[in-house]
Amino acid sequence: MPDPATQQLSNPGTASIIAIGSEMLGPARLDTNSLKITAVLEDFGVAVARKSVVGDRLQDLVDEIRYCIGHADILITTGGLGPTEDDLTREALTEAFGLQMEIDQSIIERIEKRFAARGWKMPEVNKRQANVFAGQTTLRNERGTAPGFFLAVQEKNIWVFPGVPHELEWMLETYLTPWLQQKVGLRKRFRRVLKVAGLTESGVEEKLKPYYEAHNHEPLTILASGAQIEIHLQADGTETEAKTAIDEREKELLTIFSDKIYGFDSDTLEAAIGRMLIERKATVSIAESCTGGLLSSRITDVPGSSNYFLGGAVCYTADAKMFLAGVDPALIQQFGEVSEQVAVDLAKGVRRRFHTTYGIGVTGIAGPGGGTEAKPVGTLHIAVADFNHYEHRKLFWPMTRSMFKWFATQSALDLLRLTMLRAATKID
Amino acid sequence: MPDPATQQLSNPGTASIIAIGSEMLGPARLDTNSLKITAVLEDFGVAVARKSVVGDRLQDLVDEIRYCIGHADILITTGGLGPTEDDLTREALTEAFGLQMEIDQSIIERIEKRFAARGWKMPEVNKRQANVFAGQTTLRNERGTAPGFFLAVQEKNIWVFPGVPHELEWMLETYLTPWLQQKVGLRKRFRRVLKVAGLTESGVEEKLKPYYEAHNHEPLTILASGAQIEIHLQADGTETEAKTAIDEREKELLTIFSDKIYGFDSDTLEAAIGRMLIERKATVSIAESCTGGLLSSRITDVPGSSNYFLGGAVCYTADAKMFLAGVDPALIQQFGEVSEQVAVDLAKGVRRRFHTTYGIGVTGIAGPGGGTEAKPVGTLHIAVADFNHYEHRKLFWPMTRSMFKWFATQSALDLLRLTMLRAATKID
Numbered sequence: 001m002p003d004p005a006t007q008q009l010s011n012p013g014t015a016s017i018i019a020i021g022s023e024m025l026g027p028a029r030l031d032t033n034s035l036k037i038t039a040v041l042e043d044f045g046v047a048v049a050r051k052s053v054v055g056d057r058l059q060d061l062v063d064e065i066r067y068c069i070g071h072a073d074i075l076i077t078t079g080g081l082g083p084t085e086d087d088l089t090r091e092a093l094t095e096a097f098g099l100q101m102e103i104d105q106s107i108i109e110r111i112e113k114r115f116a117a118r119g120w121k122m123p124e125v126n127k128r129q130a131n132v133f134a135g136q137t138t139l140r141n142e143r144g145t146a147p148g149f150f151l152a153v154q155e156k157n158i159w160v161f162p163g164v165p166h167e168l169e170w171m172l173e174t175y176l177t178p179w180l181q182q183k184v185g186l187r188k189r190f191r192r193v194l195k196v197a198g199l200t201e202s203g204v205e206e207k208l209k210p211y212y213e214a215h216n217h218e219p220l221t222i223l224a225s226g227a228q229i230e231i232h233l234q235a236d237g238t239e240t241e242a243k244t245a246i247d248e249r250e251k252e253l254l255t256i257f258s259d260k261i262y263g264f265d266s267d268t269l270e271a272a273i274g275r276m277l278i279e280r281k282a283t284v285s286i287a288e289s290c291t292g293g294l295l296s297s298r299i300t301d302v303p304g305s306s307n308y309f310l311g312g313a314v315c316y317t318a319d320a321k322m323f324l325a326g327v328d329p330a331l332i333q334q335f336g337e338v339s340e341q342v343a344v345d346l347a348k349g350v351r352r353r354f355h356t357t358y359g360i361g362v363t364g365i366a367g368p369g370g371g372t373e374a375k376p377v378g379t380l381h382i383a384v385a386d387f388n389h390y391e392h393r394k395l396f397w398p399m400t401r402s403m404f405k406w407f408a409t410q411s412a413l414d415l416l417r418l419t420m421l422r423a424a425t426k427i428d
Numbered sequence: 429m430p431d432p433a434t435q436q437l438s439n440p441g442t443a444s445i446i447a448i449g450s451e452m453l454g455p456a457r458l459d460t461n462s463l464k465i466t467a468v469l470e471d472f473g474v475a476v477a478r479k480s481v482v483g484d485r486l487q488d489l490v491d492e493i494r495y496c497i498g499h500a501d502i503l504i505t506t507g508g509l510g511p512t513e514d515d516l517t518r519e520a521l522t523e524a525f526g527l528q529m530e531i532d533q534s535i536i537e538r539i540e541k542r543f544a545a546r547g548w549k550m551p552e553v554n555k556r557q558a559n560v561f562a563g564q565t566t567l568r569n570e571r572g573t574a575p576g577f578f579l580a581v582q583e584k585n586i587w588v589f590p591g592v593p594h595e596l597e598w599m600l601e602t603y604l605t606p607w608l609q610q611k612v613g614l615r616k617r618f619r620r621v622l623k624v625a626g627l628t629e630s631g632v633e634e635k636l637k638p639y640y641e642a643h644n645h646e647p648l649t650i651l652a653s654g655a656q657i658e659i660h661l662q663a664d665g666t667e668t669e670a671k672t673a674i675d676e677r678e679k680e681l682l683t684i685f686s687d688k689i690y691g692f693d694s695d696t697l698e699a700a701i702g703r704m705l706i707e708r709k710a711t712v713s714i715a716e717s718c719t720g721g722l723l724s725s726r727i728t729d730v731p732g733s734s735n736y737f738l739g740g741a742v743c744y745t746a747d748a749k750m751f752l753a754g755v756d757p758a759l760i761q762q763f764g765e766v767s768e769q770v771a772v773d774l775a776k777g778v779r780r781r782f783h784t785t786y787g788i789g790v791t792g793i794a795g796p797g798g799g800t801e802a803k804p805v806g807t808l809h810i811a812v813a814d815f816n817h818y819e820h821r822k823l824f825w826p827m828t829r830s831m832f833k834w835f836a837t838q839s840a841l842d843l844l845r846l847t848m849l850r851a852a853t854k855i856d
Contacts, residue, residue: 023651023660025476027467030458039455048453049488052480060477060499067495071488084633084650085640118824123630143827166828223456232456286721286742292728293714293721296742300720303796303829305744311752312742314714314724320739320782324752354748368731401731 012184013073014049015041018064020080020089021163022055033078033168040172044180045188045236046074056080061092069096069156076176079163081146083125089160090131097153100134104147107132111145139175143167150175189234190242194253195263195272196229197414204229207256214252228269228410259421262414269413270298270305276420277308277357284416285354286312287325287346289337290364290380295409310354315346325349325361336375338363343381344390351385358419359385362412366404378404382412384419391419440612441501442477443469446492448508448517449591450483461506461596468600472608473617473664474502484508489520497524497584504604507591509574511553517588518559525581528562535560539573567603571595578603617662618670622681623691623700624657625842632657635684642680656697656838687849690842697841698726698733704848705736705785712844713782714740715753715774717765718792718808723837738782743774753777753789764803766791771809772818779813786847787813790840794832806832810840812847819847 017038019031034051041048049072054064061080068075080089094101107130108122115122129146132138139148139160144167149160159176161168181187196204201224208220221232233249235242254261263272277284286309288295296312299305313324318337321327326349327342335341343361351359360383367377378398384391393415397407445466447459462479469476477500482492489508496503508517522529535558536550543550557574560566567576567588572595577588589599624632629652636648649660659681663673682689691700705712714737716723724740727733741752746765749755754777755770763769771789779787788811795805806826812819821843825835 023649025466025479027463027470030460030463032458035455035458038453042455048483049485050480050482050492051453052478054478055476057477063499064478071491083630086649117826120628123634125633126630166831221456291725292733292737293724293726293740293742294728296721297719297725297833300722300742300744300794301830301833305720306798309720309744311744311748312721313752314721314728314740314742316728316734316737316739323781324739324741353751366728370734402729405725405729 012044012046012180012188014047015074015076016049016068016072017051018068018075018077019051019053019163020056020061020077020092021053022086024053024079025055031078033163033165036165036169036172037076037078037176040176040180041074043177043187043189043191044184046180046184056086056088058088058092058095061088062096065092065096069154069158072156074157074159076159076161078161078168081129081148081160081162083123083128083145087128090128090133093133093149093151093158093160097151099136099151099153101131102134103127104130104132104138107138107147110140114145139171141167141171142174143170148175150179187239189236190239190246191232191234191265192246192250193265194231194233194250194257194261195267195269196231196257196260197262197269197410197417198260199229199257200224201229204231204257211252211256259418262417268301269410269417271302273299273413273417273420274302274305274308276417280357280420282357282420283308283310283354284358284360285310285350285356286360286362287315287321287327287350288312288360288362288412289315289321289346290366291362291405291408291412292316292366294405295360295362295412298409298413310356313350313353321346321363324353326353338365338375338379338381340381340383340392340394343383344385344392347383347385347390357386358416360412360416361385362408364404364408366401366408367398368401380404380408380411382408382415384412384415386419389419391415440472440474440608442475443502443504444477444496444500445479446496446503446505447479447481447591448484448489448505449481450514452481452507453483459506461591461593464593464597464600465504465506465604468604468608469502470617472612474608474612484514484516486516486520486523489516490524493520493524497582497586500584502585502587504587504589506589506596509557509576509588509590511551511556511573515556518556518561521561521577521579521586521588525579527564527579527581529559530562531555532558532560532566535566535575538568542573567599569595569599570602571598576603578607616667616670617664618667618674619660619662619693620674620678621693622659622661622678622685622689623695623697624659624685624688625690625697625838625845626688627657627685628652629657632659632685639680639684687846690845696729697838697845699730701727701841701845701848702730702733702736704845708785708848710785710848711736711738711782712786712788713738713778713784714788714790715743715749715755715778716740716788716790716840717743717749717774718794719790719833719836719840720744720794722833723788723790723840726837726841738784741778741781749774749791752781754781766793766803766807766809768809768811768820768822771811772813772820775811775813775818785814786844788840788844789813790836792832792836794829794836795826796829808832808836808839810836810843812840812843814847817847819843 017034112122137150146162151158223230235245293314315321327345331341346361347359364380371377380395445462540550565578574590579586651658663670721742743749755773759769774789775787792808799805808823
């Protein structure tokens with residue numbers, strides 16, 4: 001007896017994606033929502049045949065929808081569902097397919113509630129968001145006021161989603177993934193992402209040379225952004241087949257990269273560090289200068305970080321370094337605020353102040369001003385102290401201010417990670 | 429005598445952009461070439477009506493080209509001009525318009541030379557790149573092997589460019605810009621962006637109603653992301669004409685929004701605050717809890733912020749609130765860490781510690797854990813203190829942890845801005 005799920009697999013069809021909104025036709029903004037949608041579709045073997053961006057002109061929208069429907073089995077639109085007059089997705093679908101619209105009173109009530117929860121009155125314009133297609137499925141939006149829709153018209157499946165990224169993400173997970181599971185059957189494509197810290201993109205490529213040769217130059221996707229490098233593995237097939245293949249490759253890569261790999265899939269360095277601190281029942285505090293609070297902010301992006309992060313000092317002046325983190329004024333005098341000695345004293349001092357297992361000290365020159373010949377813009381000193389040791393790194397990241405801040409926090413987080421990994425033994 | 433450039437001004441037309449290549453339909457890569465093309469077009473007042481990404485299937489390409497030609501005056505394609513079998517742009521144009529192709533021997537010679545310069549022999553496949561349209565303009569590509577094309581078909585102008593970004597850039601500058609200059613003349617598009625704080629998107633819309641009515645529903649682009657709302661004004665014409673038109677609209681909008689507008693164009697709230705602090709020769713320090721360092725980080729994203737930001741305390745525990753910001757333990761005992769009293773004492777305390785003009789205090793519950801019935805996740809207290817006054821706001825942002833952090837910093841920055849604007853008078 002054939003497995004019905006496998007039968008459905010044979011033809012998952014193709015999809016077309018339309019991003020709606022004139023703001024994405026200017027020279028400054030790209031439609032990034034389509035990437036999230038594509039990832040979900042590809043998991044189930046549905047290929048994206050085309051995607052487009054259209055502005056807020058009704059006739060353009062109507063034409064685009066009709067054209068797409070002629071060229072794909074699944075149409076997914078994002079955006080144009082807001083309350084304002086240039087939100088025309090509802091009207092375009094109505095015209096493209098000759099549908100009827102009606103008011104859904106329950107949506108008005110839900111939107112009114114959302115506003116009331118903030119102590120506000122719902123603006124009259126929001127009522128437009130309660131226009132739904134007669135007889136079609138309204139998709140409740142838990143993260144915003146605009147509901148989405150699912151329509152089956154002319155044997156095509158049409159998904160209409162809001163364009164706000166975190167609203168869209170919730171809706172993809174809540175509606176599109178389960179639907180694909182049901183329609184297409186078992187997930188077809190499997191991925192795993194290995195996250196690398198402490199190497200550049202070309203450093204990663206260099207280390208991968210023997211791997212490429214051993215595997216006949218089988219392609220491997222490497223994505224680099226902001227000192228975080230990801231190695232993407234993927235395999236198609238049943239879950240067992242694909243996972244076996246991926247596990248095998250992963251094992252090889254772990255041998256190649258060893259402690260440079262800090263996590264997998266959607267892991268962040270700050271989340272990996274949080275897990276390590278919890279495992280060790282350890283705590284951390286931070287005294288940061290050039291990163292201006294970003295290091296503390298990244299650590300506290302992790303839910304539950306109040307269990308191990310006790311506090312931070314943003315020491316933008318010599319005075320603050322002394323009275324917030326207890327840095328010895330003589331060290332500042334002798335070596336300057338941006339020095340190994342001050343980074344180490346920041347780490348030791350803040351650790352004492354907060355009575356934490358680890359203290360992190362960061363000092364450097366983010367630029368664009370403030371550089372000297374001896375200490376140019378991009379100079380960075382980071383240190384991690386525990387009860388009887390410290391680790392220090394001098395780095396040089398000559399780049400824009402915001403990139404410097406990010407790279408500096410990445411380096412500091414990685415130094416804490418390596419310090420924990422190697423416990424009380426000196427890192428070389 | 430009419431100025432010929434002014435005559436041409438009247439109708440620069442609309443454009444459609446197609447990016448060709450299956451690799452841009454996956455979940456990891458976006459077409460960024462279209463942004464460069466858009467910037468060139470918009471400088472001359474040519475609006476982009478739509479843009480799309482299509483894979484390497486001949487029939488999809490033919491259909492897409494035909495569809496676009498029906499919906500714009502200028503069609504620009506990028507990619508699909510390489511030597512391999514999945515480079516089908518030439519074939520698609522041939523089929524879409526019933527053109528003829530012929531071999532251009534001079535192109536073969538040029539490609540052979542490029543290879544020879546590297547000591548290589550031209551692969552046979554590269555000969556495909558010498559197929560040109562009979563009677564049309566071939567665009568020599570100084571940065572690569574694939575030439576581009578310019579075709580005038582059915583009264584439409586078609587530009588066919590390679591997809592490699594630095595090749596495309598050279599071709600835009602060498603061919604498209606001079607053509608637009610000749611065809612469209614001096615006409616350019618001018619923009620201005622007004623930045624709004626302290627209102628929701630629908631709040632902005634509500635306030636704009638009389639404006640829309642007064643201007644016959646002339647479109648106005650409103651962009652909202654993370655509690656920052658932008659109003660985009662644009663006008664076409666000579667610089668003087670356009671600026672006069674924009675200035676007039678801006679004046680009306682400033683009357684409508686008054687102190688809700690904090691800046692223009694690429695301004696950020698933190699940069700606007702930086703300017704205000706410098707004008708007032710004032711300084712600021714921060715004691716933040718639930719925002720975990722993000723408030724200090726945003727302030728220090730601005731180059732030169734060390735001139736007015738003296739330091740911050742990230743007080744993730746009651747202890748830290750006391751010893752870093754000097755909060756009265758009795759207040760924590762009586763009202764709890766998340767309360768008006770503690771927010772105000774954080775602001776006053778950190779101001780005293782750092783001897784700054786202003787102190788900011790932030791305390792709240794970012795979630796997902798830590799909420800209670802009386803103080804649910806999303807509760808936020810912010811305060812700004814100067815030498816003899818303080819301002820306090822209680823807000824409620826029930827959302828994801830990272831969004832809460834962002835909205836909270838936005839609210840705190842805006843409260844500092846309003847405090848400075850209204851000086852020592854009580855804000856209502």
